[in-house]
Amino acid sequence: MRIVLGITGASGVIYGLSLAKALRAHELHIILSDSSKKLIEEEVGDTKRQIRELSKHARIHDDGSFDSPLASGSFVFDAMVICPCTMKTLSAIANGYSENLLCRAADVALKEHRKLILVPRETPINAIHIENMLKLSRLGTVILPASPAFYPKPKKISDVVDFIVGRILDQLNVTHKKYLGWKHV
Helix, strand or coil: CEEEEEECCCCCHHHHHHHHHHCCCCEEEEEECHHHHHHHHHHCCCHHHHHHHHHCCCEEEECCCCCCHHHCCCCCCCEEEEEEECHHHHHHHHCCCCCCHHHHHHHHHHHCCCEEEEEECCCCCCHHHHHHHHHHHHCCCEECCCCCCCCCCCCCHHHHHHHHHHHHHHHCCCCCCCCCCHHHC
16 A cells, blocks of 8 residues: 655644554655654654654655655555644645645645545644534545544553554554454453
8 A cells, every 4th residue: 555644743743653653564655844843853852863764664755845756646645644734734735725745745635536634633623623624524534633532541652642543544444453442442
């Protein structure tokens, strides 16, 4: 499976980094926004090492590079996930504003009717956020807020992260053992 993963500057970059690790067996293309690089440093640390680790199993694309194959509908991919997704990015996608490679690749996903999964990590949300999410949902986008469940009784942060990553993998039809489903708890 060929997957495009966008990581934006919303808090929660650990979700995107963990998802990238879970998708190592697939062809993975990653777009890191400039803000995501700053947040990786703040929330996880050592941005250069994190990017080096990602590049071992994925192709990293510069967010400002419109000559990337990801900017073209002729570059076929199975799904795109933006995790975490800022409301700025969500708004740009909902309104067709392809200001960077990340938004352009999402626009390609929409126009080519490919699976698009957005993982907003924002709270509270306002009516504009809700309207943009509704607009995208009506176009077939999966809106998967980073809202973990607590029925699995998480004991550490990685358990909470794994739940969200597992739910994303479920949407991608990727088998995993990130969390036990409701009936197995």
